[in-house]
Amino acid sequence: MLGLPDEVRGCLFDLDGVLTRTATIHAAAWKEMFDDYLRGRAEQADVAFLPFDAVQDYDAYVDGKPRADGTRSFLESRGVELPEGTAADPPEADTVYGLGARKNEIVLRMIHRDGVEAYIGSMRYVRAVRDAGLARAVVSSSTNCRDVLAAAGMQDLFDVRIDGIVAERDHLPGKPAPDTYLAGASALELEPAEAAVFEDALAGVEAGHAGGFGLVVGVDRVGQADALRAHGADVVIADLAELFDHR
Structure with missing residues (x-):
């Protein structure tokens, strides 16, 4: 239903460009x-x-x-x-x-x-992930992550938030280093192979690939599908709702 490998037990979502129209x-x-x-x-x-x-x-x-x-x-x-x-x-x-x-x-x-607008397909997909019982985290370099989630009405859909404030506090290198995504998986008590990464940025896709995650989904909002694949995306989609039909 979710278009994810059977071993995936949690999802790690970038914010800007994946969940919200803030990119x-x-x-x-x-x-x-x-x-x-x-x-x-x-x-x-x-x-x-x-x-x-x-x-x-x-x-x-x-x-x-x-x-x-x-x-x-x-x-x-x-x-x-x-x-x-x-x-x-x-x-x-x-x-x-x-x-x-x-x-x-x-x-x-x-x-x-x-204001901030959430992508409709992303809202549907994250709710479906929640309803399926999978763990969920937002992993963003933004220090405004909490405010953006609240403005988009998505603040209650996630178990964990790893943002720019957390990264600075815990001295985590930013994307394309995988550290923030690894921290998100750890906070959800998952191994990287048990988590899927959802990213629209080339640096973020590279981070997901470097972290050895179970699936790296590239979200192509601006016509850079080939570049997303070249940086390590396993799957490239234009909207998260496409995964409902992905096998």
């Missing part, structure tokens, strides 16, 4: 933040302004990663070096953490203004 919000927020920073830098150096690409740059450098890792990765792609700073840096600081804080301010503004 586009994050992409827009990254673009607004980086474009503002890059435009100012270009004006100061009297060079051409090359904007952040909300599809290619987002997928390649920031999607699925902890905020500081994504910030650092994209800046490196442009040959920009900034001081690291600390998690306490304000949004005005021109540091890796400062730019990350700036992006988070934009995300929160967008969420409060526009």
Whole structure:
């Protein structure tokens, strides 16, 4: 019924782009933040302004990663070096953490203004997983995971939440390292082979593959099915509801 191997006893879901339509919000927020920073830098150096690409740059450098890792990765792609700073840096600081804080301010503004929508197919699938008695966890790099789940009306559907706050507290490396997914499986008292991972980000699929999970499901929301498979997805679908018919 669920399209899962018989040995799978639990499901680990990414948040943005898998459960909720927030990946586009994050992409827009990254673009607004980086474009503002890059435009100012270009004006100061009297060079051409090359904007952040909300599809290619987002997928390649920031999607699925902890905020500081994504910030650092994209800046490196442009040959920009900034001081690291600390998690306490304000949004005005021109540091890796400062730019990350700036992006988070934009995300929160967008969420409060526009709300959060859950994918209908994902809501149906997670409820079916719950009704089948399988364990469920959300594994997200977002520090806003709790608020997003609440805004989407999904906060009561999961047994465990491994998010950016937990990762920072427990010093867990972010995706594409498998550590956050391994922590999710452990919290559900499952071996990796007993859990399925659901991811839309290339870094997240890579993390699921590296962790040796029983099934890695790539969720293709933006036409990158081949890339998801190349990074380790066992199955690629456009919507979680497709798994109801998968054998």
